Every structure is written in structure tokens, then in C-alpha cells.
Amino acid sequence: MVFSSSLLENAVNEFAKLPGIGKKTALRLVLHLIKQDAAEVENFSSTIALMRSEIKFCKRCFNISDAELCNICSNKLRGNDTICVVENIRDVIAIESTQQFNGVY
Template sequence: MSYTNFPSKLLENAVNEFSKLPGIGRKTALRLVLHLLNQPKEDVHLFGSSIIQLRDEIKHCTSCYNISDTSMCDICASPKRDKTTICVVESIRDVMSIERTQQYNGIYHVLGGIISPMDGIGPSDLRIQPLIEKADKEDLTEIILALSTTMEGDTTNFYLYKKLKPHQVSVTTIARGVSIGDELEYTDEITLGRSLLNRMPFNQNNQY
């Protein structure tokens, strides 16, 4: 089905822009645009300017590269956070995910991606050098690698481990195993195999 017969060039432009978003097809784009067209002018101005303002004014924390309204993010600036532990993540989405667990009190380092030769992303495209510089600071004790448990994540983990090994800092990774709530029957064999190899002492507080 073609959606080329737009009654208005302005409408067509807006639909084109919306359908550039990931996961938004032309049919959905048209639905969203027509919805906005029925909203009050002020609301549509708020919508459009919120994203323009975000793009124009957003800053990245100069320390951890997390998104921030100021030059140092709230997490790095907080006196309550433990500055001796750095958690290495791929993106700011992962920072938000870990913050939601309320289980981590250290600071972060946002790599800005993972090594992925298929997508043409090599180590030099990521914020690896600043991380290695941080590793030399005396007060740092632990670097936690919290990347995706994919092939690219593993590759990046290994690369970072090799780079960080010569430094005086312990390097750890997040635990892998059967997800909480998963049934063994439906767990893939690699996860199940690794969870057996990396079995740990029973701890009542760790159960579901």
C-alpha cells in the first residue's frame, strides 16, 4: 500500500519525519501526526520544542558521560555515592536500568556502545581511553563490567579486561545465570551450562 497521495505537503513532511523514527512505519506516523493535528497549538509547540531544546542543550557529564543538564551529572556530583567503584555500561539507558534496581551505590562510566565489527564499531569509537585513565587513580578499587551478555558484549568485556589488567584495580562482571522467575525447561543450554559452572553457595536472601 502506498501512502504517497497526501492532500497536503505539510502533512507529508511531518509524516516523513515521524516515519524516520525506529519502529514507526508510515501508517503509524500518519496516525501520530493526525493526532497531533487535533491537539491545541500550545501542546504541539511544547512537543516540537521539547525535542529541539533537548538536542540543543543536553550535556554529557564530563566524568561518566551520562546525559545531564549540567557539566557533572547528579550521580557523580552526589557525596553519597561511592567513588571507589565504577560500573561500565553501554548507554545511558543501562544507567537508568541499574539505578532502578536501587542495588548499586557507586558511579558509572558510559562507553557509548560496544565493540561490534559487523556495525563498524571498533575500540577507538568508544570511550575506553578515559576509562583506562580512571583506572590509574589511587582511590579506585573496582571496575564492574555490566555489558550485554551477547557476543559483542563478551568481546568488549575481554578487550576491556586485557586493557585494565596491568592496572591496580579489580575487574569484575555482573553475574550470569538463570533469570529469576525462569523455568529450567525453557532456559537455553548455554545459560544453564554456565549457571552450573558458576554455581555459588546457597544464600537464603538470594532466592526468589
């Protein structure tokens, strides 16, 4: 791709570093952000920065959390006698979205 702006090219290259995002999708995302008003883009960028600086990993199960223990491990109603071994956090999100599992990870 040939870009008329080095800022545009740099932004596309940064988005293209994300998993599953190629150059075409990266360009589409960057062009979308360019069209947004400044407040929307500022909110987007501050959310990403805050996420990176504030997100923690649960000390018990290593799930993503806002606190030392995630909402699953801190829930006293969860059955600690049933443990589901997962490969990654996406698996936890998928299982939790079913609302059928009441154990821990």
C-alpha cells in the same frame, strides 16, 4: 501511503526517521498532534528544541545531564569504588530505575 497534503507527508517522513517508528506509527503520531491545540503542539516542539540545545554530556561518565557533571557523578554519597561499565545511556536508566546500584558508571 498516499497523502492529501505535502505537509502531512513531510511530517510523517520526519517521524519515521526516529528509531522504532514506522510509517503507520508516524502517521498516528502526526494525526494526534494535528488534533491537539496549538499550545500543546508549541510546548512539544519547544521542549524538543530546548532538549537539543541545552542537554549536555557529563564530563566524567558521558551520561546525559543538565550540568557539567550528571546527578550521579556529582552525588557525594555514591561509591566511587564501584564502577559499572555500560554500553549506552539506556543501560544507565534501566539500572538506576532499580534503585539498587550505588556506584558510578
